[in-house]
Amino acid sequence: MPIHERRERERADRHRLIIDSARDLAEAEGWEAVTTRRLAERVEYSQPVLYSHFKGKDAIVRAVAVDGFGVLAGLLRGARSGVEGAAALRAVAEAYLDFAAERPALYDAMFVQRVEVPFGTSETPDELRAAFGEFMAAVTPVAGQRDPETLVEVFWSALHGLATLTAGHRLRPDHHRARLELVLTGLLN
Amino acid sequence: MPIHERRERERADRHRLIIDSARDLAEAEGWEAVTTRRLAERVEYSQPVLYSHFKGKDAIVRAVAVDGFGVLAGLLRGARSGVEGAAALRAVAEAYLDFAAERPALYDAMFVQRVEVPFGTSETPDELRAAFGEFMAAVTPVAGQRDPETLVEVFWSALHGLATLTAGHRLRPDHHRARLELVLTGLLN
């Protein structure tokens, strides 16, 4: 086993460590607490090491976001497995909103921060494709004669709107379920 | 006319000038370009003057946001005047999405930045109440036996989701109208 392989492995481990530490720190204290100094301290290296792995802080946030899409895809897949039709749609919606509520910092990286993850291009990361695919799988069976992809976009928009406005305390905390019902009946029409 | 009245007037003028300059600068170059130094330079005063009007940069962004809700309320009112029912709903939706698309920086201050404008409390500014009132006026006539306020929250969430995901280039640029139609038919059911 050549040494450069071990080096590469160690480097990959440290890459992961940086991403995980950034996510942990953000989830513990919010993204404003994620400075390159504090992050470097957490991974027990100096600041420049971060820049040998990522082009800048934005790239680190972007990596956390892409990772988050992988997590989300897994949750959506788990939610819709074993159920079909309207029940699957409801399960996916609930899983999505739970994810946004329980991991607000991660959701922030994915959707709110200015990180500009490439969407709908050839460079779109697999994690994003997977998450979108879960949406498609849940929505297509109930689409009827409507375009599934457009319906996914609307479904996703409604959920995203609910998630962000809820996080910003701009919707009545109770009535959460009532809003979800309205979204689902609107979609199922 | 006592001099202290003139002083107060000048002070109010400068208050407005700061808010307007911050908005203009953000709309021209994005919020990341709005630094206290550049803003001070724009209003032709030194930095500390900003802090004699606002508690900090956040307060300035918040003032821009509240102002934005006033603008939005006016646009929504104009859109739904003269039409009724489903047509009014469509007009309001289009006006909202146009506003978000045409003034992304202002929309950002209102909804995306971390500014925490008080919602649904006794301290909620009139501009916010007005904007929400426009939504209520457009939605209530088509609510049927559904709770109008809940329906407004869902309608607003869907529009907000469409607006932010569109701004982040996460929806197909064409199909804009198709998505709007799906939202409206879902709501009108």
Next chain:
DNA sequence: CTCCAGATTCTAGCGTTGCTAGGTTATGGA
């Protein structure tokens, strides 16, 4: 007109941020 108290405004600087140039240390092959 002169002078002063108070309001107004600015200069200068603090601590922190993202990022990087250049020097130091560790490593593995010759």
Next chain:
DNA sequence: TCCATAACCTAGCAACGCTAGAATCTGGAG
């Protein structure tokens, strides 16, 4: 044993939000 290379850190830059304290301006009293 030595050295080229890779790995890593120290130190510092420019810009950020914010503020203490000095300087300047203003209007009314003597």
